[in-house]
Amino acid sequence: xxxxxxxxxxxxxxxxxxxxxxxxxxxxxxxxxxxxxxxxxxxxxxxxxxxxxxxxxxxxxxxxxxxxxxxxxxxxxxxxxxxxxxxxxxxxxxxxxxxxxxxxxxxxxxxxxxxxxxxxxxxxxxxxxxxxxxxxxx
Numbered sequence: 001x002x003x004x005x006x007x008x009x010x011x012x013x014x015x016x017x018x019x020x021x022x023x024x025x026x027x028x029x030x031x032x033x034x035x036x037x038x039x040x041x042x043x044x045x046x047x048x049x050x051x052x053x054x055x056x057x058x059x060x061x062x063x064x065x066x067x068x069x070x071x072x073x074x075x076x077x078x079x080x081x082x083x084x085x086x087x088x089x090x091x092x093x094x095x096x097x098x099x100x101x102x103x104x105x106x107x108x109x110x111x112x113x114x115x116x117x118x119x120x121x122x123x124x125x126x127x128x129x130x131x132x133x134x135x136x137x138x
Contacts, residue, residue, distance in 0.1 A: 010040060
């Protein structure tokens with residue numbers, strides 16, 4: 001099982017098996033803390049082969065630089081059973097996780113960790129910065 005695409009973004013959708021991604025995010029900036037992201041998506045495209053058939057565990061966790069989960073709702077865990085015919089070389093599946101009300105209390109680097117069967121398979125960095133509005137307006 002391979003991750004072909006993984007990104008945090010403003011919007012993602014599956015349109016007839018095609019992933020539509022808009023506004024990829026790697027930095028969140030605001031003039032004051034906490035920085036609250038009202039809504040965003042984690043868009044993931046998996047490539048699955050018959051070798052992947054069987055039960056799997058899928059997990060997403062947003063952590064700070066010290067490895068601490070962003071909040072008590074993390075990690076997000078799900079069962080992911082896979083069953084595709086042996087004569088099919090591969091299939092792709094789009095997973096879109098809508099995230100609401102993410103609250104970042106400190107500036108720094110955070111990570112979106114994606115794990116399958118308790119193994120980290122993708123880590124997306126996310127910078128959270130506080131900006132000075134006075135410098136931007138002058």
